[in-house]
Amino acid sequence: MISLIVAADENNAIGFENKLLCRLKDDMKHFIKKTKGKPIIMGYKTFASLGHKPLKDRFNIVLTRSPMALTLDHLHLVGENLVFESLEYIQFMIEQSKDKEIVVIGGQQTYELFLPMASRVYLTRIHHSFPEADSYFPMLDSSEWSSKLDAKHAESEDNDHPFSIYTFERKG
Numbered sequence: 001m002i003s004l005i006v007a008a009d010e011n012n013a014i015g016f017e018n019k020l021l022c023r024l025k026d027d028m029k030h031f032i033k034k035t036k037g038k039p040i041i042m043g044y045k046t047f048a049s050l051g052h053k054p055l056k057d058r059f060n061i062v063l064t065r066s067p068m069a070l071t072l073d074h075l076h077l078v079g080e081n082l083v084f085e086s087l088e089y090i091q092f093m094i095e096q097s098k099d100k101e102i103v104v105i106g107g108q109q110t111y112e113l114f115l116p117m118a119s120r121v122y123l124t125r126i127h128h129s130f131p132e133a134d135s136y137f138p139m140l141d142s143s144e145w146s147s148k149l150d151a152k153h154a155e156s157e158d159n160d161h162p163f164s165i166y167t168f169e170r171k172g
Helices: 023-036 043-050 070-075 089-098 108-117
Strands: 002-008 014-015 039-043 061-062 081-084 104-106 120-126 145-153 163-169
Touching: 002 014, 002 023, 002 108, 014 108, 023 104, 023 120, 023 145, 023 163, 039 043, 043 061, 061 089, 089 108, 104 108
Parallel strands: 002 104, 002 120, 039 061, 039 104, 061 081
Antiparallel strands: 120 163, 145 163
16 A cells, blocks of 8 residues: 655745655654554655654665666665666566555655555645745646545644645545
8 A cells, every 4th residue: 555745834835955845743743653664665765854764663775767876875775775767567466565654755756656556645644835945746636535634733843834644544
């Protein structure tokens, strides 16, 4: 099963210059809870934004059109990460893991690629707009998805802006 996890503002913006839009410590706790112990899929830019390091306690899969972009400096990651050139390899892996949740963590192009295959979306809605944003999450068609509010968080010392966490399930 494919799930997507994302934090997006009121306009579905998710990032600026390959960085998250704001600091939401409580959302990071939610992210860890939903991804720990699971295979995660990310695009190369997301992998680069993590300092070219795998996230601990997860099987990291990096999707890239240019596997040579992973230079010799990154070869120590081979045991913890797989790099696939094509979607076919990922689709094969998904078929082999039908009973296990695979979580897509970004970025924009990777979300666009996997949304049609997704059964679930964990969406953190940041109650703020970031006009400088340069990457976006695709719009969810309400006729295809049902949503449930899981939590609300106020702005605080740990959270730059108020936000709500939703789980969307694909209908049918």
